Amino acid sequence: MSVDIDELAKRLETQVLEDARDVFSETVIEYAYNPRNMGELSEADGVGRITGTCGDTVQIQIRVEDERISESGFITDGCGTSIACGSRLTEMITGKTIEEALTITSDDLLRSLDGLPDEYVHCSVLAVNVLREAIADYRELGSDKQT
Template sequence: MAEQIGYSQKVMEHFMNPHNVGVIENPDGYGKVGNPVCGDIMEIFIKVKDDVIEDIKFRTFGCGSAIATSSMVTDMAKGKTLDEAMKITRDDVASELDGLPPRKMHCSNLAAEALHAAIEDYRKKQKSG
């Protein structure tokens, strides 16, 4: 019998059927972060209307945990105000997924960072626009 390597059912679901995969053309905000150690790269695209994340998509090159955390963070951020979304932490992402193996916690950190980077990009554009 194959032994499960410490991944929750939720992690497996988001890995097998990730939500919000894709690219938004001309996004209002774009964030890209990478972890040179493991080689994971995450991109998050957001559309914002009235200070709320109306649409969000991600493109991730990485392990199953990286894909699952990206999927979860986009689910969590959709429909939230920018301020609410900025408060999403790696621990929030991991606990929504019913936990991650300790050596995969950096994935939830990347997912939160990519989201925050997209929001910061949007805010920068608003100031310069």
């Protein structure tokens, strides 16, 4: 019996996507499979990193110009939902002032992803908490630069 590995991989990928569509919105799937802003920024002005209760670690870096987030990036060792949340959140904050970014809640992130199943909501909370830590780091580093 001959098995075509490429064909088997394609069938498995199709099945995984079909199963994901039973649970997640197309928006979540898109951001999980095609993440934006994934990767570390060189010379970030602020960095936040938290390991959630689920074991996923998310890190967000921000670059700030004139109190506005000019660029952001994230890395995670987490699941597809953590990837989707980090990816979408970095899109949401880029171009916003620090104060505007601080007003973003996990509910805002959930809405922008067309929701998450209850057991994955913690991923949106984690991402927003990491953002707040990155902003706190920026503010702390900024005050050090001025002294």
